[in-house]
Amino acid sequence: MIVAERKPFDEIKEMIKERKKVLNIGCGTCVAVCLAGGEKEVDVLTTEIEMARKMDENPIEIDKITIERQCDREYLEALDDMVKDYEALLSMACGAGIQFLAERYPEIPVYPAVNTTFIGINQNVGWYEERCRSCSSCVLGMTAGVCPVTMCAKGVFNGPCGGTNKGKCEISADQPCAWYQIYERLEKQGRLDEILEVVPAQDWENQKPRTVVQPGYEKVKEES
Amino acid sequence: MDDLKSGSNLEKVLKAGHFAFTGELGPPRGADAEEVREKAQYLKGNVDSVNITDNQTSVVRMASWAACLILIQEGIEPNFQMVCRDRNRLAMQADILGAYAHGVRNMLCLSGDHPMFGDHPTAMGVFDIDSMQLIQMVKKMRDEGKFLAGEELHGAPKMFIGAASNPFADPYEWRVHRLAKKIASGVDFIQTQCIYNMERFREFISKANDMGLTEKCYILAGVTPMKSVGMAKYMKAKVPGMDVPDELIKRLQGAGKGKVAEEGIKIACEQVEEFKEMKGVAGVHMMAIEWEHKVPEIAERAKVLPRPEV
Ligand code: SF4
Numbered sequence: 001m002i003v004a005e006r007k008p009f010d011e012i013k014e015m016i017k018e019r020k021k022v023l024n025i026g027c028g029t030c031v032a033v034c035l036a037g038g039e040k041e042v043d044v045l046t047t048e049i050e051m052a053r054k055m056d057e058n059p060i061e062i063d064k065i066t067i068e069r070q071c072d073r074e075y076l077e078a079l080d081d082m083v084k085d086y087e088a089l090l091s092m093a094c095g096a097g098i099q100f101l102a103e104r105y106p107e108i109p110v111y112p113a114v115n116t117t118f119i120g121i122n123q124n125v126g127w128y129e130e131r132c133r134s135c136s137s138c139v140l141g142m143t144a145g146v147c148p149v150t151m152c153a154k155g156v157f158n159g160p161c162g163g164t165n166k167g168k169c170e171i172s173a174d175q176p177c178a179w180y181q182i183y184e185r186l187e188k189q190g191r192l193d194e195i196l197e198v199v200p201a202q203d204w205e206n207q208k209p210r211t212v213v214q215p216g217y218e219k220v221k222e223e224s
Numbered sequence: 225m226d227d228l229k230s231g232s233n234l235e236k237v238l239k240a241g242h243f244a245f246t247g248e249l250g251p252p253r254g255a256d257a258e259e260v261r262e263k264a265q266y267l268k269g270n271v272d273s274v275n276i277t278d279n280q281t282s283v284v285r286m287a288s289w290a291a292c293l294i295l296i297q298e299g300i301e302p303n304f305q306m307v308c309r310d311r312n313r314l315a316m317q318a319d320i321l322g323a324y325a326h327g328v329r330n331m332l333c334l335s336g337d338h339p340m341f342g343d344h345p346t347a348m349g350v351f352d353i354d355s356m357q358l359i360q361m362v363k364k365m366r367d368e369g370k371f372l373a374g375e376e377l378h379g380a381p382k383m384f385i386g387a388a389s390n391p392f393a394d395p396y397e398w399r400v401h402r403l404a405k406k407i408a409s410g411v412d413f414i415q416t417q418c419i420y421n422m423e424r425f426r427e428f429i430s431k432a433n434d435m436g437l438t439e440k441c442y443i444l445a446g447v448t449p450m451k452s453v454g455m456a457k458y459m460k461a462k463v464p465g466m467d468v469p470d471e472l473i474k475r476l477q478g479a480g481k482g483k484v485a486e487e488g489i490k491i492a493c494e495q496v497e498e499f500k501e502m503k504g505v506a507g508v509h510m511m512a513i514e515w516e517h518k519v520p521e522i523a524e525r526a527k528v529l530p531r532p533e534v
Contacts, residue, residue, distance in 0.1 A: 153338050154308070154349060158356035158405060160398075161335040162390035162417060165464035171338050183395050196401060198409050201313065201357040201372060 001121075002030040002094045003128040004037060004114040006045070012090070013052055015111045019060065019088040024049075024113070025079070025101065026066030027093035034128055037092030037114050039066040045092065045113060062090075070097025076104050083108055136205035142194060144185035151178035157199040229366070229412060230384035232329035233301045234273040236534035237507075238413065238442045243500055244507025245528040246303065246415065246444060247271035247519055249295075251286035260286070260294045263516040268300050270523040271510065272531055273330055275415070278305040282342025289323040296327045303386065304328045307336025312352035313361065313372055320362060324381035332386040332415065333358040356409050359387055363410030385410055389443075390417040391428035392467035400431045407440045414441055415509040418448040418459075421467040422498065429504045438504035445499045448511045449522065450488035453477055489522055496526035 006012075016022055024046045032038025046064040053060040065082070068075045070093035079101075083089060088109045091098040095116040102110040118130035133150045139157075140147060149155050153171045159179030163170025169177045186192050213221050228235055237244050247267045252259040267274050274295060278288040292302035304323050306316060320331070335355045339347040353361065353372075361372045362385050369380040387406045391399055403414065419425045425445070432438050450456045453476050460468035472491070479487035492510075499505045508528070512519050523529050 154335055154354070155351045156335065156354040158354055158402075160393065160395075160402075161355070162388060162393055163335075163337065163464045164393045166394055170464040171340055177394075180394060183398055192401075196405065198356050198360065198405050200360065201353045204352070 001033055001119070002096075002116060003034045003118050003120045003130070004031045004094050004116045006036050006041060006092070006114050007112065009045075009048060009052075012045070012111070012113050013049065016049075016060075016088060016090060017058070019109075021061045021085070021087045022049075022063075022090055023083060023086040023088075024062060024064045024090040025070065025092065026064070027070045027091075027097050028066055028068045029071075031092060031094055031097075031114060032066075034122070035126055037094075042066050042092055045090075070094075071100050073100075073104075076101065079104075134206065135202075136210060137203065139199075142199070143182045144189065144191070146178050146182045146185065148178055148182070151176075151181075157202060158195075230329045230382045232273065232384045233534065234303065234330050235384040235412070237272045237532055240532065240534050242507075242532045242534070243528065244272050244442070244444055245270075245523065245526075245531065246273045246275060246507065246509045247516075248275040248277065248509070248511045248513070249291070249516060250277045250280055250514070251288065251291035253283070253285055255286065257294050260291050261298060264295055264298050264300055266516040266519050268298065269531060270520050270529065272507075273301045273303045275303040275305055275332060275509070275511075278307045278334070278336070279310055279342070280337075282309065282337045282339045282344070282347075284343060289319055289326075289328065292323060292328050293326050301330070302328060303330040303332055305332045305334060306358065307334045308351050308353055308355055308358055309336030309339060309349050312350050316353075316358065317361065317365065317371055320365060320381050320383070321377070321379075324383060325379075329382070330384045330386060331362060332388065333362060333411075334388055355387060356405060359385060359406060359409040359411050367410075384412050386413045386415060387411045388417065389414045390465045391419070391425055392417060392421060393465040399428060400435060400437065403432060403437055404435060407437055411441050413444060413506075415444045416446040417465060418446045418511060419495065420459075420472050421469050422495065423469075424467060426502070429502060433504045438506075442506035443504060444507040444509040445495075445502075445505050446509045446511060447492050447495050447499075448513060449485075449492035449515070449518070450476055451485050451515065452488075453484055489518065489525065492522060493526045496528065 024042055026037050026039055026042035042064045046062055049062055083105050090111050090113050091101050092113045098112050119132040120128045120130045123129055135149045148157055153169050160177050164177040164180055167180045169175040249263050276288045276291045279285055288305050292304045295302040333355050339349045362383055364370050365381055366383055369377055371377055389403050456468055456473045456476055459466045476484050476487055496508050499508050
C-alpha cells in the first residue's frame with residue numbers, strides 16, 4: 001500500500017493561515033490503513049486546527065469529510081456540490097489523491113496535509129517499511145525477492161558494493177545490505193549461479209509520468 | 225605497442241612485467257591549482273600513475289578530470305577515478321570522452337560512497353548505472369567504438385580500465401566471484417581496498433589464482449600506512465568493509481610515543497615486500513591519504529625506486 005505521514009502541525013497551520021473557510025478531506029483507503037489520513041486522523045487534525053486558530057485569535061471555519069478514495073473519480077464526485085462553499089481544501093490523501101482532487105476543482109486552492117512517503121508493507125501496528133519504488137521493470141525474480149532498486153541504498157544491480165559491512169549496508173548498522181540478503185537467499189535456494197552473469201544497465205521507465213491501460217480497456221481511454 | 229589497449233604508462237609497466245607502484249591524490253576543496261601541483265610534486269617519479277579521487281567520501285572537491293589535467297601538465301600520469309553517484313550515463317560518457325581528448329589514459333570505475341557521508345548529505349544519489357555497468361560501458365566505448373546505447377562514436381577513448389575490489393567485505397565467499405564479474409565486464413586492472421589483514425588477503429589471492437583471475441587482470445594490492453593508533457581504531461570501527469586486525473593495533477601501540485607513524489610506515493613497507501613476492505599480485509597501490517609528502521620516503525624504503533622507464 002501507499003504509506004504517508006502527516007505533515008508537522010505548524011507547517012499545515014502556516015499553509016492555511018490566510019484561509020477562513022476550509023474543508024479537510026480524508027481518504028478511506030491506503031492512508032487510512034497506515035493511520036495518516038483516514039477518518040480518525042481527519043477528526044484529530046480538524047479539531048487541532050480549530051483550537052489553534054481560536055487561540056491565535058484568527059478563527060477558522062473548518063469542516064471535515066472522508067471519502068472512500070481520492071484517487072477515484074467515482075468517489076470524488078460526492079464532493080462536487082460541497083466544495084464551492086469553501087475557500088480552500090486540505091487533503092489528507094496521498095500525493096495521487098491530492099492531485100486528482102486539485103485537478104477536479106482547479107479554481108480552488110488545495111493544500112497537502114500529509115507527506116506521501118513510499119509503497120510499503122505493514123510490519124506491525126503503526127510500523128511501515130518501504131519495499132517498492134515502482135520502477136516499472138521488476139527484477140525480483142532474479143534477486144530472490146529483494147528489490148535492489150529500493151532496498152539497496154545505491155540501487156546496485158551487481159552487488160554487493162564495497163561498503164557492505166557484516167550483513168549491513170554502509171549507510172547504517174540498522175539497515176540490512178540488500179545484496180547480502182540476495183546472496184544469502186539465492187545461496188539457500190542453490191541459485192547463486194544466476195547472479196554470476198553481469199546485469200546490464202537498466203532501461204529506466206520511471207523518468208516520465210507513466211500511464212497504464214490494461215489489455216481490453218484501450219477503448220475506455222480513447223473515449224474519454 | 226599494437227597490442228596495448230591504451231598505451232598508458234601504467235599499462236606498459238604492468239605489461240613489461242614490472243612490479244607497479246601507484247599513488248593517490250585527493251583534489252582540493254577549492255579552485256586552487258597550486259594545491260594540486262604541490263601534492264603532485266611528491267608523487268612525481270615515485271609512482272607509475274596517480275589516482276585522482278572523485279568527490280571522495282561524497283565531499284565536493286575539484287573535479288577529478290580537471291585535477292587529472294593539472295597532473296598531465298606536470299608530466300605525471302593520472303588515473304581518473306569516476307564514481308556512479310554523481311552523474312548519469314550521459315554525463316559519464318561525456319566526461320570519459322573529454323578526459324581522453326586531454327590525454328587521460330587510465331580510469332578507475334567505482335560505485336562511490338553514499339551521499340549521506342558527505343558535505344551535502346541530502347543530495348540525490350544518481351546511481352543510474354552501477355560500477356560493473358560502468359566498466360562495461362567504458363569497454364564498449366573503447367573496443368567497439370560505441371556509446372552505451374549502441375550508436376557509433378568517432379574517436380574511441382582508449383582507456384586502461386580499472387576497478388576496485390574489497391577482499392574483506394561480506395559475503396566473503398562471494399568476493400572472488402564479484403572480482404570475476406568485474407573481469408568479465410572488462411577490467412584490465414584492480415586496485416584493492418586497503419589491506420591490513422594479510423592472512424585473509426593471502427587466502428583471497430590464492431583463490432583468485434586458482435580461478436585463473438590473476439592471469440586475466442593485474443591486481444594491485446592497496447596499502448595505506450597508519451599514521452596513528454586513533455586512525456587504526458577509527459578504520460576498524462567506522463570504515464565499512466575495512467578489516468584491521470587487533471595485532472596491528474597492538475603493534476602500533478607498542479611503538480611508543482612519537483614513533484607510531486614511523487611504525488606505520490615500517491609495516492606498510494613490510495607489506496610491499498611481501499606483495500612483491502606474492503603470486504598473483506602485480507603491484508601496490510599506495511594510498512598515503514593526506515600524507516603525500518611521505519611518499520618519496522615510503523617508495524625509497526619499500527625499495528620500489530627508481531620507477532621503470534617504459
Ligand atoms: S552496502 Fe549493500 S545495500 Fe548498501 S549500497 Fe552497498 S550493496 Fe547496496
